Amino acid sequence: MSTQPFDLPAGFDGQTRLFPLSDLVMLPHNLIPLHVFESRYKEMLEDAVQGDQLIAMATLMPGFEHEYYCRGPIAPVVCIGRITEYEKTAAGTYNLMLLGLQRAEVKSEIEPVRSFRRARVNLLDHPPVKTGDTGQASGLQLAARLRTSFPATGKLVEQFIQGELSLATLTDIVAFHLPLPTTFKLELLAQVDPLVRTERLLEWLPAANMPTQAKKRFPIEFSEN
Numbered sequence: 150m151s152t153q154p155f156d157l158p159a160g161f162d163g164q165t166r167l168f169p170l171s172d173l174v175m176l177p178h179n180l181i182p183l184h185v186f187e188s189r190y191k192e193m194l195e196d197a198v199q200g201d202q203l204i205a206m207a208t209l210m211p212g213f214e215h216e217y218y219c220r221g222p223i224a225p226v227v228c229i230g231r232i233t234e235y236e237k238t239a240a241g242t243y244n245l246m247l248l249g250l251q252r253a254e255v256k257s258e259i260e261p262v263r264s265f266r267r268a269r270v271n272l273l274d275h276p277p278v279k280t281g282d283t284g285q286a287s288g289l290q291l292a293a294r295l296r297t298s299f300p301a302t303g304k305l306v307e308q309f310i311q312g313e314l315s316l317a318t319l320t321d322i323v324a325f326h327l328p329l330p331t332t333f334k335l336e337l338l339a340q341v342d343p344l345v346r347t348e349r350l351l352e353w354l355p356a357a358n359m360p361t362q363a364k365k366r367f368p369i370e371f372s373e374n
Contacts, residue, residue: 155177155178155248155250155251156250157203157229157250157251157272158201158202158203161201161203163256163269163270163271163272164259164267164268164269164270165203165204165205165227165229165253165267165268165270166193166196166197166203166204166205166265166266166267167204167205167207167223167227167255167258167265167266167267167268168183168190168193168204168205168206168207168265169206169207169208169209169221169223169266170206170207170208170209171208171209172208172331173206173208174208174224174228174325174331174334174335174337174338175206175228175230175247175249175325175338176228176249176321176322176324176325176334176337176338177228177249177250177251177252177321178249178317178318178321178322179248179249179321179322179325179326180233180246180247180248180249181230181246181247181249182244182245182246182247183244183245183246183247184242184243184244185242185243185244185245186240186242186243188264189264189265190265191241191242191243192263192264192265193263193264193265194232194235194243194245196263196265197232198232198235202231202232203229203230203231203232203250204229204230204231204232204247205227205228205229205230205253205268205270206227206228206230206247206249207223207224207227207255208223208224208227208331208335209221209222209223210222210223210224220258220266223255224335224338225254225255225339226252226253226254226255226273226335226338226339227252227253227254227255227268227270228249228250228251228252228253228338229249229250229251229252229253229270229272230247230248230249230250231247231248231250232245232246232247232248233246233247233248234246249321249325251272251273252272252273252275252338252339252341253270253271253272253273254270254271254273255268255269255270256268256269256270256271257269273339273341274341275317275341275342275343284316284344287344287347287348287351288309288316288319288347289310290351291319291320291323291347291350291351291354292306292309292310292319294351294354294355295323295354298354298355299323299327302323305319305322305323306319315343316343316344316347317343320337320343320346320347320350321337321343321346323350324337324338324346324350329353333349333353336349337349337350
């Protein structure tokens with residue numbers, strides 16, 4: 150049995166449930182609250198808690214509105230998450246917390262036998278972070294930019310500077326929470342190299358390129374299906 154909080158269960162066979170939502174891009178190392186009220190996703194949650202606890206968050210692509218209740222198009226890269234807790238409300242809906250574990254690429258969707266979608270995926274592992282002046286300088290530059298533009302990230306930045314948080318984790322957390330365009334977040338989800346994610350974030354972080362309200366709230370709030 151895995152002892153690491155971000156590990157997938159031993160024996161994961163590459164098949165996972167899909168929870169597609171519009172304008173939500175989940176990344177590893179993030180814990181998000183979700184409210185489930187559609188019957189197909191309630192069935193998905195019940196199946197997950199009786200099984201491996203895994204749900205892959207997928208992002209619906211433009212044009213999904215015409216196929217929302219069928220199989221609307223999704224981005225090819227998803228984030229597999231594990232249910233850490235859940236509760237059933239008096240109304241029969243569910244609240245749950247999902248912890249992002251692993252990037253994965255959808256190979257194919259599985260023919261439906263239940264009301265929810267499933268897929269076969271390939272796991273995407275990030276390469277080891279190269280040590281050296283370039284990587285260290287980029288990481289510190291990102292930390293400084295975050296501290297200036299988003300003061301609420303101060304504790305996160307301090308953990309990184311003190312070596313308590315990896316660059317991979319830092320980039321995934323800030324990429325998820327910052328008010329970046331969905332297309333850019335999908336690019337960062339698909340990018341396995343944390344050094345490349347750092348450079349891309351640095352291109353976007355100058356305050357002049359960010360909405361004014363970006364500095365107001367960190368992290369984001371509750372999501373619904």
